[in-house]
Amino acid sequence: MASETRKNWRRRLKAPESAVKGEIITIKTMAEHIMEPGVRRDPETGIIYPKKIIDLVICRFNGKQIYKTHWFSGVSANPFMAFKMKAITSGLLEVEWIDDYGQSSYKKAVIIVYDENGKKVIPMKLDKINSVKEAI
Amino acid sequence: MLINRIICFALFLIFSMNVSSEDTIDKNLYEKPYASNELKSGQYFSRKETRNMEIEEFENPGMIWVERGKELFDIEEGKNSNSCSSCHKQDVNSLLGAAATYPKVHNNKLINIEQKINMCRKNYMKVEEYKLESVNLLSLSSYIAYISKGVPMNVNVEGKAKKYFIKGKEMFYQRVGQMNLACNQCHDEIAGSYLRAERISQGHVNGFPAYLMRWESVASVHRRFQFCNNQARAKPLEIGHDDYNALQLYIAWRGNSLLLESPSVRR
Numbered sequence: 509m510a511s512e513t514r515k516n517w518r519r520r521l522k523a524p525e526s527a528v529k530g531e532i533i534t535i536k537t538m539a540e541h542i543m544e545p546g547v548r549r550d551p552e553t554g555i556i557y558p559k560k561i562i563d564l565v566i567c568r569f570n571g572k573q574i575y576k577t578h579w580f581s582g583v584s585a586n587p588f589m590a591f592k593m594k595a596i597t598s599g600l601l602e603v604e605w606i607d608d609y610g611q612s613s614y615k616k617a618v619i620i621v622y623d624e625n626g627k628k629v630i631p632m633k634l635d636k637i638n639s640v641k642e643a644i
Numbered sequence: 645m646l647i648n649r650i651i652c653f654a655l656f657l658i659f660s661m662n663v664s665s666e667d668t669i670d671k672n673l674y675e676k677p678y679a680s681n682e683l684k685s686g687q688y689f690s691r692k693e694t695r696n697m698e699i700e701e702f703e704n705p706g707m708i709w710v711e712r713g714k715e716l717f718d719i720e721e722g723k724n725s726n727s728c729s730s731c732h733k734q735d736v737n738s739l740l741g742a743a744a745t746y747p748k749v750h751n752n753k754l755i756n757i758e759q760k761i762n763m764c765r766k767n768y769m770k771v772e773e774y775k776l777e778s779v780n781l782l783s784l785s786s787y788i789a790y791i792s793k794g795v796p797m798n799v800n801v802e803g804k805a806k807k808y809f810i811k812g813k814e815m816f817y818q819r820v821g822q823m824n825l826a827c828n829q830c831h832d833e834i835a836g837s838y839l840r841a842e843r844i845s846q847g848h849v850n851g852f853p854a855y856l857m858r859w860e861s862v863a864s865v866h867r868r869f870q871f872c873n874n875q876a877r878a879k880p881l882e883i884g885h886d887d888y889n890a891l892q893l894y895i896a897w898r899g900n901s902l903l904l905e906s907p908s909v910r911r
Contacts, residue, residue, distance in 0.1 A: 538708070540708050588705075
């Protein structure tokens with residue numbers, strides 16, 4: 509059904525809410541997309557459906573790129589993607605999907621990492637901030 | 645005298661045959677091809693990878709439609725600003741098990757769940773009906789089927805539904821198309837064996853609306869019937885046709901007591 513137009517394409521992201529430091533966690537994503545390869549024809553009119561695929565997926569953790577893939581026309585519709593990462597600090601995970609028309613959409617999740625004593629591992633060092641304040 | 649006797653005997657024979665044939669039709673009408681312990685849903689015949697995809701909710705692409713349906717359920721439309729949930733309150737779970745009883749006779753007409761949704765929109769919400777097989781309608785129907793996931797199928801074929809049931813059974817055993825195939829030839833007689841790379845299932849509809857990988861979207865039972873007819877090189881009927889509803893009624897009854905598992909993933 510290439511002729512159907514949908515305004516809100518759904519993006520799904522599943523990540524564990526909390527993890528222990530050093531644990532390997534699995535992150536699952538799914539994007540709703542037609543992934544039109546650009547070679548199919550309409551059976552009645554014979555017009556080729558224009559190519560429309562997601563060709564770039566970027567995952568960022570605390571603003572830093574951790575994972576990136578280039579996709580081509582062989583990927584199926586509604587692509588499912590999963591990857592593993594090592595939990596070191598707690599932070600914000602963002603996944604961004606960019607299609608070949610330049611439209612981007614993203615989904616984010618917060619992962620909180622605890623160390624062995626049950627304390628939160630925070631991505632910044634508090635000592636430094638305090639020292640800067642004192643200097644001012 | 646002899647001729648008289650022969651005629652008498654012949655008449656008796658014809659009469660008795662008539663009676664016996666009517667009796668057997670009435671008995672055979674409710675005879676199921678599979679006993680309840682032999683029933684296997686389509687999940688049993690699919691591959692391990694497909695089955696895992698179906699069982700895990702996040703990996704199941706049909707859940708995208710269910711999520712959209714859940715949102716549409718609460719959206720208020722029309723002059724009176726009604727939504728589905730203003731009548732069917734979500735906490736009361738009034739729709740639990742509703743999907744298992746369709747197709748159903750409503751005002752002397754057999755309708756399936758999609759037509760029922762449209763009827764609700766027209767009569768109570770006073771808004772435009774959804775187009776059959778459109779995304780929004782399939783989202784709503786798969787959400788309603790998802791509410792009663794795990795409820796056994798329980799369609800009624802007695803009373804007013806009996807004439808549709810007979811029609812559906814006729815369609816199931818009727819050979820169609822250039823291939824001259826009837827439904828029962830594959831789904832009753834050789835279920836479980838391979839047709840090229842795919843295993844033939846018993847042909848139940850407890851997983852519909854299902855996510856079909858060949859179309860990469862959720863499809864209703866009627867679209868699947870059209871595909872079946874195309875495979876036998878027969879001319880398919882329209883989606884929402886009364887005969888397809890009758891066929892759906894027979895097939896649903898055939899798999900009564902199977903658990904609903906929509907949105908399932910099929911190939």
